[in-house]
Amino acid sequence: MNFKEFFRYLFIALMLFAGSALNAKVYLVSVGVNDYSNYPGGCNNLTLSIKDAKAVAHLYGKNTATEYSLLTDGDATRARIKAAITQVLGKAGENDIVVFYFSGHGYPGGFCASDGRLNYSEIRKAMSTSRCKNKMMFIDSCHSGGMRQNKSQSSSAAVNQAKKANVMLFLSSRDSEISRENRQLDNGLFTAFLLKGLKGGADVNRDRTITARELYDYVHRNVTNTSSDTQHPVMWGKFNNTMPVMQW
Amino acid sequence: MDNKKAPNPAYATMLDSTPKAQPVPPTPKVAAPKPVTPPAVAKPAGKSGGNGVAQAVGAGVGAVVGAAGGAVLTGMKSDNGLQFEPVEDIEEVEVDNSVDEVVVVEDNTTVSQPVSYHGNVPLAHGVNDNMSFAQAFSSARAEVGPGGVFHWHGQTYNTFTAAEWDSMGHDNQVAFGQAAVGVGPAPSYAPTYTPTHNHVAQNTHVTPQPPTPEPPADDEVEILGVMHDESDGSNLGFLMVNEDPVLVIDVDGDMEFDVLWADENHDGEIQDNEVHDIRGGGVTVASLGGFTDGTNTNMYAQNDEIDYSNDATI
Numbered sequence: 001m002n003f004k005e006f007f008r009y010l011f012i013a014l015m016l017f018a019g020s021a022l023n024a025k026v027y028l029v030s031v032g033v034n035d036y037s038n039y040p041g042g043c044n045n046l047t048l049s050i051k052d053a054k055a056v057a058h059l060y061g062k063n064t065a066t067e068y069s070l071l072t073d074g075d076a077t078r079a080r081i082k083a084a085i086t087q088v089l090g091k092a093g094e095n096d097i098v099v100f101y102f103s104g105h106g107y108p109g110g111f112c113a114s115d116g117r118l119n120y121s122e123i124r125k126a127m128s129t130s131r132c133k134n135k136m137m138f139i140d141s142c143h144s145g146g147m148r149q150n151k152s153q154s155s156s157a158a159v160n161q162a163k164k165a166n167v168m169l170f171l172s173s174r175d176s177e178i179s180r181e182n183r184q185l186d187n188g189l190f191t192a193f194l195l196k197g198l199k200g201g202a203d204v205n206r207d208r209t210i211t212a213r214e215l216y217d218y219v220h221r222n223v224t225n226t227s228s229d230t231q232h233p234v235m236w237g238k239f240n241n242t243m244p245v246m247q248w
Numbered sequence: 249m250d251n252k253k254a255p256n257p258a259y260a261t262m263l264d265s266t267p268k269a270q271p272v273p274p275t276p277k278v279a280a281p282k283p284v285t286p287p288a289v290a291k292p293a294g295k296s297g298g299n300g301v302a303q304a305v306g307a308g309v310g311a312v313v314g315a316a317g318g319a320v321l322t323g324m325k326s327d328n329g330l331q332f333e334p335v336e337d338i339e340e341v342e343v344d345n346s347v348d349e350v351v352v353v354e355d356n357t358t359v360s361q362p363v364s365y366h367g368n369v370p371l372a373h374g375v376n377d378n379m380s381f382a383q384a385f386s387s388a389r390a391e392v393g394p395g396g397v398f399h400w401h402g403q404t405y406n407t408f409t410a411a412e413w414d415s416m417g418h419d420n421q422v423a424f425g426q427a428a429v430g431v432g433p434a435p436s437y438a439p440t441y442t443p444t445h446n447h448v449a450q451n452t453h454v455t456p457q458p459p460t461p462e463p464p465a466d467d468e469v470e471i472l473g474v475m476h477d478e479s480d481g482s483n484l485g486f487l488m489v490n491e492d493p494v495l496v497i498d499v500d501g502d503m504e505f506d507v508l509w510a511d512e513n514h515d516g517e518i519q520d521n522e523v524h525d526i527r528g529g530g531v532t533v534a535s536l537g538g539f540t541d542g543t544n545t546n547m548y549a550q551n552d553e554i555d556y557s558n559d560a561t562i
Contacts, residue, residue, distance in 0.1 A: 044482075108495060108509055109518035119518075148560065174555070176486065176493060177474070216556050233557045241558055 021198040026099060027092040027132070028068035029084045030057040033114050040116055043105060052103035052140060054192040058128045059198060060099065062105055063246065067091065076104070078113040078122075085126035092132035100127060101135045103188055106141025108175060120147045133165040136237035138243065139172060140188045146175030148236035168212055168237040168245075170194070170219070177231050186225075193222040198246045208248040213241040368427040369406075370396035377401050397428055404428070422530055473540030476535050485536050496531060505531040 032053025037045035050072045060066040069084040081102075089098040100123070105112035110119040127135060140149060147169055172179040174189030185192035193201075194215075202210050202218035216235040223233050309341055372388035375398045379387065386396035389407045396407045406413075406424065413421070470487040483498035492514075496505040508524040508531075533539065 107518060108493070108511060117518075121515075145555075148557075168558075176483070196305060212558065213556075232555050236557050236560050238560060239558050 012242045018054070024055050024096050025092070026060055026064045026068075027089050027130075028060050028066055028099040028101065029071070029081070029088050030054070030068060030099075030228075031071045031076045031081055031084075031103070031113075033073060033076045033112065036105065036112065036114060038074070038115050039112060043112060046104060046181060048141075048183065048187055048191075049103040051228055052187050053101060055099060055187060055191070055195055056101045056138070064247065073114055073153060073247040076113055076124045077115045078118050081113055081118060082122060082126045082227040085123070086129050089127065089130040089132065092130055094131055096132050097134040097136065098130050098132045101128065101138045101140075103140040103191060106139070106143045106179070108143045108146055111139065111141040113142065123147075129144070129228040135165065136168045136170070138170045138191075138194060140179055140190045140194075141172060142178040143173065143175050144171040144179065145173055145177065145232075145234040146236055148208055148234060149174075166237075168235065168239045170216070170245065171234040171236065173231045174234055179231060180227065182226070189223055189226060190219065190230060193219045193226075196222075203248075209244045210246040210248075211241065212239055213233075213243055257298075313405055353473055369424070372398040372407065375400055395424070418530075422535055426535065471536045474536050474538065476539055483539075485531075485533070487536070494527065496536075498533065501535045505529075505533075505536075 005134050027145055030053040032049040032051070034046045034049050036045055053070060053072060057066075057068050057070045061068060067088065069088045071080055071084055085100060089100070092098045102111055107117065108120075110117050112118065123137075127137070137147075148171065172188065181187075182189045182190045182192060187195065194204075197215050197218040200208075200210070202214045204217075212235065216233070220233045220235075223231055278309045318329050347432075370392035372391040374387045374391045375384045377400065379400070381400065384398060384400045385405070385407065388396060392398075392407060394408050394412055398407065399405075406428070408416070416424070468488075468490050470488040472488060474483060478482050482501050483503070483505070485496040485498070487496065489495045489510070492510065495509040497507045497509070498504060499506045504527070506525065506527045508526045509518050510522055510524070511518060512522050514521070
């Protein structure tokens with residue numbers, strides 16, 4: 001291979017890579033539950049969760065090629081949430097990006113759909129049906145930090161598959177903590193800073209790319225400070241520090 | 249005790265912040281504890297620890313209830329095979345009702361007995377499972393007097409007679425339960441008792457022995473704090489039982505906790521059989537020390553807890 005041919009192949013390779021990146025699409029399921037009147041046994045309502053879910057969907061929709069499903073209140077049932085994850089995120093190709101966002105009540109071990117409890121394992125199982133290698137979850141609910149604990153996974157195949165993938169969980173609070181709404185910020189405390197960070201607030205080096213680490217640093221610092229050190233967001237998973245979460 | 253302490257100051261400063269905890273949990277599918285009924289002879293006073301993980305947490309369920317509810321209720325029998333029996337079941341044990349009438353024949357020889365503790369109350373060691381309940385009770389009673397506890401067939405019982413227990417009053421019963429699991433001081437109301445060389449049912453001769461180190465309490469209950477949910481008046485209590493987190497929820501805000509959540513099988517999730525109805529168990533906001541002040545609002549959080557990992561097993 002001569003010098004000219006080398007550059008020809010290099011150019012083709014770069015074009016293919018760029019094409020792949022350009023074709024990467026975001027598949028988002030965004031869920032917000034304010035109304036828990038149908039929750040078994042009753043559960044108090046929230047006020048900002050729908051706003052949270054809509055804001056996240058709007059942000060992704062505005063910035064990238066995004067296909068999303070927005071589920072709120074009565075539509076955000078256990079069955080529909082799992083179905084949406086399977087169907088919408090199932091469309092994603094291997095190199096696309098799938099995102100699951102939830103804002104609502106949580107309990108140790110899961111979060112609350114409008115009609116009942118949804119264990120983390122059910123979400124993980126639904127997410128695992130996507131062949132996409134780039135998976136992100138943003139959860140704004142109490143005790144969501146517990147989602148980082150997945151002691152039930154023992155399958156070596158699953159572990160190997162996970163090693164090849166970028167999986168990032170960004171959780172609003174530690175498993176022992178409650179997450180809060182904040183009407184003064186118009187969103188849940190975590191979501192408020194998540195949105196601000198993704199819109200550019202977290203872009204420390206001003207390269208118009210919000211990396212995972214930048215986002216964590218920004219959101220963690222602000223949520224911790226604003227909550228008087230009572231709420232600590234958790235970022236957990238298998239990913240590169242410089243993994244782009246949002247590009248402008 | 250004053251149940252009307254001001255809400256957590258740190259919480260109060262967050263004017264419009266609404267916790268996203270689930271203040272009203274789903275109706276648990278486990279059997280609710282039976283109404284509090286004084287047992288005929290003796291009542292369990294907390295749960296002796298098990299070796300298994302699930303047992304340890306399960307024991308904590310009993311311990312939590314025992315901690316605040318005194319010896320009245322030890323826990324629930326859940327689907328995981330934990331051996332917690334409602335108090336009423338104790339009555340089914342063949343009991344020699346003459347226990348109250350056991351005559352302790354004392355001689356004048358006061359001996360220096362080794363005294364160890366279950367929590368902060370004396371623990372009798374001269375009991376074994378080969379004894380009948382009546383024998384075990386009598387032996388323990390003779391060893392530590394009223395206000396102690398003993399282990400028998402995997403359960404922990406106090407050494408009060410039924411009459412003594414009934415005459416104690418609720419507050420003292422609660423205090424005893426707390427003391428028995430190490431979250432309260434030794435109850436001052438308990439009759440002082442000087443162990444003596446005595447003869448009980450089997451005429452057991454007590455041999456003086458040198459003091460032995462105190463064994464650790466079977467269930468270590470640490471109360472991390474109680475938070476009030478202003479949005480609906482519910483209350484959340486955070487505890488560590490044998491180093492496992494346990495959450496208790498006062499759904500209706502009446503200052504008595506109604507539901508207990510514990511990840512007993514350590515799978516990171518709460519299943520239906522890990523939600524326990526503790527209504528009537530006497531676990532109250534006050535018994536957990538009231539609402540947490542602003543200096544301890546992190547609950548289970550540790551200062552060195554890691555919040556970021558990009559190389560975790562998913």
